[in-house]
Amino acid sequence: MSHPNAALTPRHRLKVAQLVVEEGWPISEAAARFQVSWPTVKRWVDRYRAGEPMHDRSSRPKSSPNKTSKPVTKRCVNLRIRLREGPVQLSARLGIAPSTVHRILTTARLNRLSHVDRATGEPIRRYEHAHPGSLVHVDVKKLGNIPDGGGWRYVGRRQGDRNRVATPDKPRNQHGGPKLGYAYVHTVIDDHSRVAYTEIHDDETAVTAVGVLQRAVNWFAERGITIERVLSDNGGAYRSNLWRGTCEALSIRPRYTRPYRPQTNGKVERFHRTMADGWAYARCYCSEAERRDALESWLHHYNHHRPHTACANQPPFTRLINVPGQYI
Secondary structure: OOOOOOOOOHHHHHHHHHHHHOOOOOHHHHHHHHOOOHHHHHHHHHHHHOOOOOOOOOOOOOOOOOOOOHHHHHHHHHHHHHHOOOHHHHHHHHOOOHHHHHHHHHHOOOOOHHHEOOOOOOEOOOOOOOOOOOOEEEEEEEEEOOOOOOOHHHHOHHHHHHHHHHOOOOOEOOOOOEOOOEEEEEEEEEOOOOOEEEEEEOOOOHHHHHHHHHHHHHHHHOOOOOOOEEEEOOOOOOOOHHHHHHHHHOOOEEEEOOOOOHHHHHHHHHHHHHHHHHHHOOOOOOOHHHHHHHHHHHHHHHHHOOOEHHHOOEOHHHHOOOOOOOOO
16 A cells, blocks of 8 residues: 555556556656656556556565574463563573564563463453343452441551441350441443443342342343343352253353353453442441442442443443433
8 A cells, every 4th residue: 555645546556557558658758747757657667567566565575584483482472471571581581682572572462461361371362242231240249347437447447346346236256246247249240331230238149149130130121231141150149040040031041250260250350349449448438338328329420421441431331322311
């Protein structure tokens, strides 16, 4: 492809060559007509007579004697995956320049360690389903309940322990201390749009998980999304017969992550991290009830207003079409 400022595009090159070869124009006259030099017209005329195309030739040399060999390139990539060392360290092992190592890693998309899985060293393979509802991710986030007066994260260990003891109507452990329990945040997030549905419960049993899934299916259906598949980890609630039977009744195909591989369910894991930073630990809550009441407004902000990098810096709801209340 010719550069933007070329005097002759491939179409005009062909026209110039035809005028000279087929209509007998002098080369000097054709050059003056198209305001180019005499050698330029001569070059395209010679190519036309030889039957060659009018496009620019590649500037790549026919041979590159100093090109890095394939065995060295392959060994460089293997060492990067296995050892996760930088260009300077790898260049000492391979006997080549660090700049050469960096070029090899950039070509293989391994120039940044963030592109490499920490557990296995393999390149991270990202995926996204083509339309909303094709796949949803489900998981549970376990949070410690907040005592009345605030937790230790904001009021300190000493005052936090006092607040725990002073919290009324809580069972006691064998040492007489209060057992505040946990809040289990059940999340269903769409793979394509990143729209999230969340509920807080006091357990993570199969009955609770099934109830969350049924309500999430209805919630997504009201917004024009039909859930086709659901991806979960291998927890007891999701491996139960009740879960599989409910998925079959809802015409949803259950899928499971590889054991000890939470990266497969990374979209909901990343949402839980965002939720923890933006809601669970965003400010000092004086009670667990206050924190739970704040979830609905934060979730609305996440779905409708918060820019998401996976959605081209637009809110997740922008990936849905003609949804009631989409722009509120």
